[in-house]
Amino acid sequence: MYFYIPLTVFVIGTLFPFYWMLITAIRPDSELYRSWRAVNNAPFWTVHPTFEHFRDLFAKTSFPHWLWNTFFIACASTAISLFCGLLAGYALGRLRFPMAGTIGTSIFVTYLVPPTLLFIPLANIIRTFQLGDTPWALILTYPTFLIPFCTWLLMGYFKTIPKELEECARIDGATRFGAMLRIIFPIAVPGILSAGIFAFTLSWNEFIYALVFLSSPEKKTVPVGVVSELIRGDIYFWGQLMAGALLGSIPVAIVYSFFVEYYVTGLTGSVKG
Amino acid sequence: MTALPRAHAGHAGRVTRWLENERLLAAVLLAPTVLLLGLFIAYPFVMGVWLSLSSVSVGNVGEFVGLKNFVKAWNDSIFRTAFWNTSFYTFWATIFKLSLGMWLALLLNRSFRGKRIVRASMLLPFIVPTVLSTFAWRWMFDPTFSVLNWMLYQGGFITTKLPFLSDGTYGMWCAIVINTWRGMPFFAITLLAGLQTISTDLQEAASLDGANGWHRFWHVTWPLLKPVTVVVVVFSIIQTFSDFQLIYVLTGGGPANATHLLATYAYQIGIATGLLGEGAAISLFMLPVLFIVVWVQLRYLRRLEGA
Numbered sequence: 246m247y248f249y250i251p252l253t254v255f256v257i258g259t260l261f262p263f264y265w266m267l268i269t270a271i272r273p274d275s276e277l278y279r280s281w282r283a284v285n286n287a288p289f290w291t292v293h294p295t296f297e298h299f300r301d302l303f304a305k306t307s308f309p310h311w312l313w314n315t316f317f318i319a320c321a322s323t324a325i326s327l328f329c330g331l332l333a334g335y336a337l338g339r340l341r342f343p344m345a346g347t348i349g350t351s352i353f354v355t356y357l358v359p360p361t362l363l364f365i366p367l368a369n370i371i372r373t374f375q376l377g378d379t380p381w382a383l384i385l386t387y388p389t390f391l392i393p394f395c396t397w398l399l400m401g402y403f404k405t406i407p408k409e410l411e412e413c414a415r416i417d418g419a420t421r422f423g424a425m426l427r428i429i430f431p432i433a434v435p436g437i438l439s440a441g442i443f444a445f446t447l448s449w450n451e452f453i454y455a456l457v458f459l460s461s462p463e464k465k466t467v468p469v470g471v472v473s474e475l476i477r478g479d480i481y482f483w484g485q486l487m488a489g490a491l492l493g494s495i496p497v498a499i500v501y502s503f504f505v506e507y508y509v510t511g512l513t514g515s516v517k518g
Numbered sequence: 519m520t521a522l523p524r525a526h527a528g529h530a531g532r533v534t535r536w537l538e539n540e541r542l543l544a545a546v547l548l549a550p551t552v553l554l555l556g557l558f559i560a561y562p563f564v565m566g567v568w569l570s571l572s573s574v575s576v577g578n579v580g581e582f583v584g585l586k587n588f589v590k591a592w593n594d595s596i597f598r599t600a601f602w603n604t605s606f607y608t609f610w611a612t613i614f615k616l617s618l619g620m621w622l623a624l625l626l627n628r629s630f631r632g633k634r635i636v637r638a639s640m641l642l643p644f645i646v647p648t649v650l651s652t653f654a655w656r657w658m659f660d661p662t663f664s665v666l667n668w669m670l671y672q673g674g675f676i677t678t679k680l681p682f683l684s685d686g687t688y689g690m691w692c693a694i695v696i697n698t699w700r701g702m703p704f705f706a707i708t709l710l711a712g713l714q715t716i717s718t719d720l721q722e723a724a725s726l727d728g729a730n731g732w733h734r735f736w737h738v739t740w741p742l743l744k745p746v747t748v749v750v751v752v753f754s755i756i757q758t759f760s761d762f763q764l765i766y767v768l769t770g771g772g773p774a775n776a777t778h779l780l781a782t783y784a785y786q787i788g789i790a791t792g793l794l795g796e797g798a799a800i801s802l803f804m805l806p807v808l809f810i811v812v813w814v815q816l817r818y819l820r821r822l823e824g825a
Contacts, residue, residue, distance in 0.1 A: 252625050252636070255618075258699070259640055262654040265665065269657060278663065329551040336547035340540050348548065350816070355559050357753075357812050359760030361781035362805065365788040365798045366566035367558065369574075389558045392551055422537045450647040452763040453781075457789055468649040472767060483657050490650035501645045505638045508645075512704070513711040 266494075269487035270298055277483055298484035299492070307463045308489060311470035316496070318380050318466060319448040322387035326444050327437060329388065330395025335425055337396065338403030339411075349400070356393030360453055363389075368457050382458040383466070387448045394447075395440040398514045402436035403429065435507065436514075442504045443511035449497045467493035569798035576792035587799035597800060600778040604804075607694055607779065608758045614698040615754060616747070619705025624735070626706065627713045637707070644703045652767040655696045659683050659768075686776025689769050693777065697764055701757070705750055712746035713739070745822055752815040759811075760804055780804050 269277065272291040302308045336342075337349050367386060376382040406429060414424040430437075455469045462474050471489045475482060501508055537543045570587055574580035591597045626637055643651060658665050659682035670676045683689050716739060724734045762781035765771060771778040771786060778786070780803055788797015 248625060248628065248630075251621065255622055255625070256636060256639070259643060259703070262651060262658065262699070263642065263646075265658055266651075266654045269654075325554075329554060332547040333551040336544040340544045340547075342541045342544040345544070348552075352551070352555070353816075354812060355555050357756055357808070357815075358559060358563075359756060359804070359808070361760040361762045361784070362801055362808070363559065363562045363566060365784065365794055365801060366562040366569055368789065369565065369569070369794060370558075370562055385554070386558050388554055392554060396551060420534045420538060421540075421543055422534055446645055450649075452647070452649050452766075453785075456766075457785075468647045468763075471653065472649055481657075483660075483663075486653055487657065490653050493650050494646035497645050497647070498642065501641070502638065505634075505641075508641075509707060509711070512641075513708050 263494075266487045266491050269483055270491050271295060272484065273297065274484060298482075298488040302485055302488050302492070306474060306485075306489075307465070307470060308467075308492070310463045311465050311467045312492070312496075314380060314464060315449055315466040315468075315493075318383045318387070319445050321380075321384045322391060322448045323441055323444040325384065326388045326391035326395050327441055329392045330399055330440060331430065331433075331437065333392070333396045334399030335403055335429065338400040339406075339408075339425075339429070352393050352396050355389070356397060358390075360390060360451075364453050364457050367454070371458050377458060378460050378464060380464070383448075383451070383455055386454050386458070387451060391444045391447060395444060398440045398443075398511060399433065399436050401514060402433050406432055435510070438504065439507040439511035439514065442500060442508050445500060446497050446508070566798045566802060569795050570802050572795045574794045576794065580795060583795070587796045588803075590796065591800050591803065596775045596778060597783060597803075599776065600780050600783040600800075601803065603690060603777060604759060604779045607690060607697070607761070608755055611694045611697040611701065611758050612751060612754055614694065615701045615705050616751060618698065619702045620709055620747075622702065622706035623709035623713055626710050637710075641703045641707060643700045648700060649763050649767050651700065652696060652764050655692070655699075656683070656768055659692055683769055684773055686773060689773070689777040693764055693768055696768065697758060697761065700764075701754055705754070708746060708750045709743065712743050716742050745818075748818055749815065752811055755811050756808055759807055 268289070268291060271294045273293050273295045276291055276293065333352070337345060337352075371377050371382045371386070376385070410428055410432075411421075411424045414428045415421065419427070450468065451466075452468045455466045456472075459465050459469060462470070465474070467489070471486065471493060475486050475489055537546065571582060571584060572580045573583045573586075622640065626633065626640070657663075661679070661682070661684055664679065664682060666682070667676070667679045670680070681688055682692050720738050720742075721734055724738045729737065760781055761779060762785065765777060765779050765782045766785070769777045771782045775783075780800060784797045784801035787793050787800060791797075
């Protein structure tokens with residue numbers, strides 16, 4: 246009683262907006278724009294499901310481009326961040342050197358710097374580097390919020406691996422660098438996967454940098470494209486918008502559903518460090 | 519770590535031998551990270567401070583104007599509304615996220631059929647792009663076709679439509695609801711991970727001693743959960759205080775600039791209007807709050823490590 250009722254309310258509250266997205270996306274316009282007081286109004290389902298909005302989305306807008314751009318940018322910035330985070334996390338987690346504490350703390354502090362604090366000067370910098378309106382503007386700036394997180398997560402992971410493992414390998418003649426590559430990194434694969442999944446979803450969802458740095462319609466990412474190109478003037482095409490929202494959410498939802506456990510590890514690790 | 523033998527070493531051999539030096543290896547491994555973060559965080563930060571002290575705008579080099587931009591912002595009534603909104607929004611959204619998230623975590627900490635799927639689906643709002651889910655909410659709050667109005671009307675709670683987004687106060691509360699909806703799973707899942715590290719023996723011992731549910735939570739669970747909670751709350755405050763996308767999509771700061779947050783107002787002045795200096799100054803107003811929050815967190819973490 247005190248368990249199932251609240252739980253059901255939580256489930257319905259969480260999932261209703263997604264249901265609403267879906268039902269709006271497959272509903273013909275004639276049903277969408279009907280007064281909420283009209284008789285026979287049945288807002289929770291539709292008797293005439295249609296794929297018209299999806300067809301329009303692909304035929305009349307740059308949506309396929311946006312999907313590809315988002316995917317490409319998310320993959321590239323995740324790869325860069327994993328590369329940097331893996332090396333830095335190893336250095337901070339397993340090597341002894343002066344300033345290790347200071348560098349660790351400053352990386353943690355950059356992790357807490359929100360993009361909205363920096364977007365105005367960054368826009369200026371992107372302009373001086375002539376990166377504006379290219380995917381590189383995002384591929385190079387997304388790592389600023391991904392690397393600290395990857396480093397932090399992987400550092401924690403590396404710290405749990407016993408020192409003896411490396412020492413054995415080095416006695417057998419492996420170099421420090423070789424031991425890192427061949428002994429430690431393979432053990433860290435689950436951690437790398439968690440960091441990668443989390444980084445991918447974060448860059449898929451990023452909005453403000455993409456909004457500020459990109460301007461050509463066909464170069465945009467899904468979140469920005471949906472916001473700026475699917476509204477013509479003051480008119481909202483809700484069917485198309487919801488179809489776009491649904492399709493823009495599905496890729497991350499799929500990645501997530503395959504790797505729920507890794508994602509949760511990444512999520513909880515991202516705050517615990 | 520001492521002098522390196524150099525004789526007869528090939529080029530590749532020399533590099534690997536250099537890398538035997540712990541300090542050198544660390545420097546090499548940290549170089550890409552330090553370079554990227556320096557170029558795209560430290561440099562923009564310094565530049566942001568410079569911009570905020572200047573009259574730079576798009577296509578205009580500008581000059582040093584001291585604290586003029588900050589004074590101007592402070593005397594601007596829209597800025598004050600934005601600052602107030604940001605604090606209000608952060609305060610209430612964090613309270614809701616924490617209490618609902620804690621409740622959900624406690625519910626999910628029991629075992630029941632379909633637990634895995636429920637837990638996985640609970641995280642969905644956190645996974646999907648905020649902008650896209652906010653659009654779904656915006657459609658649910660639509661002035662003419664709101665399904666929520668329809669439900670409330672059919673349920674007999676209201677007789678006329680609620681002005682969800684056409685009224686500033688309602689608008690802020692709608693934003694708080696959406697932010698809670700989106701952020702609550704993050705709280706629930708992290709707190710759940712914290713709960714799962716607490717041994718059930720403690721709970722059983724407490725209930726043998728006659729503690730009821732609330733006492734068990736307050737005296738056994740909560741003290742052990744506090745470290746995780748502090749960290750999650752800090753993260754959430756930072757993200758909520760610096761939020762941009764939710765308001766940008768939901769109301770765009772309207773009606774009549776009544777729902778601006780610091781970030782959306784900075785965007786409007788700095789990017790949409792092109793007054794980079796003034797925009798940078800507005801976004802720098804976030805810094806003191808973020809600074810305090812980060813400082814509290816670092817101090818707390820140090821104390822935990824020291825204990």
